[in-house]
Amino acid sequence: MNRIAISTSKGGVGKTSTAINLGACLALKGKRVLIIDCDPQGNVGGHFNIASEHSLAELLIDGHKDVIIEVRKNLDIITSGRKRLYNAQRELTKDDFGIFKFKERISFINEFNYDYVFCDFSPTDTLINRAALIFCDKLLIPVSPGIDAIMGAERYIEVSDEIAARGNKPIDIFGILMNLYEGRTVISGEIDNVAREKWGSKVFQTRIRKNVSIGEARIQNQTIFEYAPRSNGAKDFTALTAEVLNVS
Ligand SMILES: Nc1ncnc2c1ncn2[C@@H]1O[C@H](COP(=O)(O)OP(=O)(O)O)[C@@H](O)[C@H]1O
Numbered sequence: 001m002n003r004i005a006i007s008t009s010k011g012g013v014g015k016t017s018t019a020i021n022l023g024a025c026l027a028l029k030g031k032r033v034l035i036i037d038c039d040p041q042g043n044v045g046g047h048f049n050i051a052s053e054h055s056l057a058e059l060l061i062d063g064h065k066d067v068i069i070e071v072r073k074n075l076d077i078i079t080s081g082r083k084r085l086y087n088a089q090r091e092l093t094k095d096d097f098g099i100f101k102f103k104e105r106i107s108f109i110n111e112f113n114y115d116y117v118f119c120d121f122s123p124t125d126t127l128i129n130r131a132a133l134i135f136c137d138k139l140l141i142p143v144s145p146g147i148d149a150i151m152g153a154e155r156y157i158e159v160s161d162e163i164a165a166r167g168n169k170p171i172d173i174f175g176i177l178m179n180l181y182e183g184r185t186v187i188s189g190e191i192d193n194v195a196r197e198k199w200g201s202k203v204f205q206t207r208i209r210k211n212v213s214i215g216e217a218r219i220q221n222q223t224i225f226e227y228a229p230r231s232n233g234a235k236d237f238t239a240l241t242a243e244v245l246n247v248s
């Protein structure tokens, strides 16, 4: 089971769209995928138009295990519980070992034989993110064309090293993903170069191009493969999936 945190300190770089569309493509290839929404914004549930009574919040507060929702064949989600996730966070804060609760309570999924578990993080440094990092063993960091996205990624890698050390395990970079890429612009090329100089082969060969269908699919509560299977977005996520399957 690959446990992958999709995370960075920068918002709006494509964390949630990557979780959904990479997850959906892996599921189409026959892999068993779970996406856990760790963001009180609740965009994973929002993407599939699902507001669940039992969510990550109830799992963390009460140990509720009926939190998994099948949204597509091979593709399950756990919604965040939105505002309720703040309550869960408060509970975790009161407990000296609260940071370890996520890993402990989510362990029931081990029997479901998932190939990939993606945790979709909020961009802010929350206790929920930190607790989820102790469960995850790899980072997937989307980067958009801007120097602040590079800095956000760097900062996040430092923070996550510290947190993972508390769980007595290293956290590897699974991959850095260039998103919102526009081949014709100077900034896209420059940031792509900076990322490849900094992180070398950890940067996925595939770049997800800026593609309006990705945003439109979200509005239609569909994956890119349902909404626009012939779009550049679908092509890029298919290429990314092939790379992911190669390294995991
Ligand atoms: N490659 C892309 N092309 C066009 N729009 C994109 C792309 N990736 C993400 N978006 C859009 O950008 C916005 C932010 O993406 P999102 O995945 O929600 O980012 P995050 O989770 O990092 O905040 C969303 O409206 C999303 O649909």
Ligand SMILES: [Mg+2]
Pocket (backbone or CB within 6 Å): 015, 016, 017, 039, 043, 120, 121
């Ligand atoms: Mg998001």
